Amino acid sequence: MSDNDRKSANLTRRGALLAGAAVTGALVIGFWMPRRAQAPLATPEGAVWADEEPETSEVNAWVVVDFDDTVTVRIAQTELGQGVWTSNAMMVAEELQCDWSKVRPQYASANRDAREMAPEWTLKVPGNGATDPSGGGEPQFGTRDRTGLAGIPDSLYRRMRTNAAASVKDGRYYLQLAGAEARERLLLAAAKTWGVPVEEVSSANSVIAHGSTGRTTTYGKVASLAAQTPHPNPEGIRIKPPSEWTLMGTEQKNLDVPSKVTGKAVYGIDVHMPGMKWAAVKSCPVYGGKVKSYDFEKIRSEPGVISAIQFPIPEPKLIRGRIFGGGVAVIADSWYQAKTAIEKMPIEWDIPPEYASLTTADLRAKLMASLDETGRVGVNVGDCDTAFRSGARIVEATYSVPYLPRARMEPGNATVLVTDDRVDIWLGDQSPQETRRSCAEITGIPEANVYLHMCHLGGGYGRNGNGPQAEQAIYIANLNRGTPIHLLWTREEDFINTTYRSIGVAKLRAALDRDGWPIAIEVRTATDSEAPGQNAGFDIAARYHAPNYRFSMHSAKFHIPVGTRRGVGAPAQHFYRESFMDELAHAAGKDPYQYRRELISRTDLPYKADMIKALDMAAEMSGWGTPLPEGTARAIALEERGGEEGHHATISAQVHTVSVSKDGKVRVERVDVAHDEGFGLVNPLSVKKQIEGQITWFYNDAIYQECNVKDGRIVENNFDAFPLSRMSENPPEINIRFFKSGHWLDGMGHDRGPAIQSAIADCVFQITKKRYRDLPLRNHDLTWT
Amino acid sequence: MAMDLTVNGVRHSVDVAPETPLLWVIRDTLKMTGTKFSCGIAQCGACTVHINGVAMRSCSVPVSAAAGKDVTTIEGLSPDGTHPVQLAWMELDVPQCGYCQSGMIMSVVAMLERHSNPTDADIDAEVTNACRCSTYHRIRQAIRVAAAKVSAGGGTL
16 A cells, blocks of 8 residues: 555545534435444344445445445345346446455345435436447336336335346346446545546556556545545446446356355345244135134143234235235244144134135136137237138147246245334345335334345245235234244245246137148137236237237136246246147148248247247257157247337247157256347356256246145145156256347346247157147156057 | 254254254254255255265254264355365356255265265266256256366365
8 A cells, every 4th residue: 555545545534434424314416325324233144234324435325345445236136046146246346347356245225225215317217228239228117116016116226126037127227327426436536535637547446547647546445535425427427338348248156156055145034033033824725714713722831832823814905915814823932843833723714615615627617718708809910700711721729737836945934023113124025115115014113114134035936025924924023022023934834825827728729821821820818817927928919920810818816816926927828829839830741940930030020030040049059850869859949028129028949859758757858048148148157047947947837836726725835746856857958059139138037948848748749649738747648659 | 851962063952852853953943044944844955964974854853863963064064165065066156046055065965975976877866955946957067076076186075
């Protein structure tokens, strides 16, 4: 350290202390100014959440630079395996031009988010939408909304939800802006210290240099001064286009991996607080049901047992209208004591009689019947009725898929401490702004006094705000004010207290001309009326051209709560669509790759060149058309998301090489993936991992997983009846290749593998001559001779 | 009932009901949270620990059965995260959500102790833990890297 540096650092720290005193409580618009808050409670070792007390070296709300150049980047999404802990940090660090090896992610404070607003200048998305490489894209949740439900809030940390594969798509512009603003203020601080114009100062790797004099300092040394240095013209800050990226676009290992190989990563289940008690829960297994009676006296003297608390059906308005069951919790010194005791406690349920005898067959029959009703027409091009009368050949197929939960590995849990003026909650959560509201609504304590300490999630797969883990825990803790309560579900309770991907059926019909090309395609799908994503894969226009095309959505309302699950509507509807294309190609006697290629080329879809490129590349990678041994087959499928004119899209094609043994054992031998990278991927390593994982995730959907309904309740509720695939079934070879396209991507985290469903089903058909149209395939005889 | 339990070389006297699963003694009594609870019925393997060097699903082992034996958890695998399997896991960037990985790593370490140069069949037969994120593709590669590290003298299991 030079004398100059030492002097400026000392001055800076003293200046910061003085200035810090002066600005306490002030809300300065124009840059992200640190703000004082209550001191936090004791936190467990390894905690990854922010102190509520901003540090003097907080350059803006997203960036803290310590004296040793350690850069803390605030992460407003939740790490649940998708790599956001790293990719969000990369977007900030790219602009900050800091030393990546010294970047430390930390969860952003949902409490500060309740009290502080984002600066006005950060609210406008730079550039011209999804096809402008220099801009911020076109955020999916683009409209501003305080709750974060319908849009991106204009509160301090913007959209804190983690869903819709939108973390990069929606957050990139304001995270890049945050990094750029911090960098410019660090440069301003250095320039001020040296008394030189800021234009003469530059930075790289956390080192700031003055060109003509050769003086250098570091981010850490000027951070406290930068924290007090407003940017004179924040509206003029630009974000880097992909052509200027140096960190984004490179393969970076996830920053949380070291903590996940040593057992140190903190998940919600790991939270221990002094004086904490545990709650085990039994909820009514039939949704909409509640407790009629329970007999606590029978278990009062069991070891460790403290009390039992009945809770009502969680308030639907706090959980997006979903109706779960009421239940009862037993509080004990340890969770195992609570769980053992509640299993011994007699509980009688008050079950709605109209649901009490329902079965899967009843629900599926209602959906099938709905297909013959008018439905909601999504697309209607040409005149299908007339075209069907003139077709040389009619092909018709009916498909179905089951109810599916996410079945994350970490069972639902939350730790809550309610005192008379404050709520603290520790949990893994995909929607903290909603949970913050639940805390306030249930306890009557304002959101500004709710402190949400985010933990990593042991898997998410779409569970944003989709279950009452927090609401049950808050309710119970509110009746035990002063005592931290850690509520934890058993695996079986996790299956009860979750929303499901809706059961679904679809009827697809096509009229083919004499050469086997479709002149009309009609698609009818049916799900629970509240299922999200009902228009996936069939909306806007036919992906595979037919001059006459009609798509209608049908539904019935059931009592099983439905919600978003990885891929939302796409996995089921891609299974229907791609299976049907295989059937049409077979009926036409044409190669299914070339058949798809030709039909896409006949469309005027805006991204059809990317779709064709994906098909061509995947086919070439797989050795499409080369001979395979007996009992082995290949199938190809397109995966696409988004793709409206001028909007985001993610386009890929996969070829699966699948064998079926004569005794009916399916093995995916290899998968070849050709994948759109848009203008650029933030972290290509993370994207590869997402693709690899999702291939097997959807393999499970194809082969194993289903939840049935009997007596109004979900039958399969643990990993014995609801199997997860293991090492032995994973494809030994997965090849992934990327291609550039002219749009920003529409996300990567959730629908990058549904192709495996139609592919396995079609390979089974090619090998066994048996066509199965309902999943999972384990329900069928796959043997052949 | 008090009993002696040795975890990661440290002897503890724990006062719990003898039928309490080892998992909950490790997590709640000893406050070592690297070992995870997921299914509670010995299906998924998130709770895998070693008992006298054998990989066991601790959610289904009563603590009384582990008393007097050597229990090793993820926290005891290495003092600083440099066990060859941990290094290989970092090299391949294996974990996604990471929740199953403590148990997965413990299963792999036990498998490598029996098969220093495992075949695919060895891996398939002995690493039967579930990973919901389906990180299996990288797990298999990381097992190869770990085995190579050990055989090259880069560490001991």
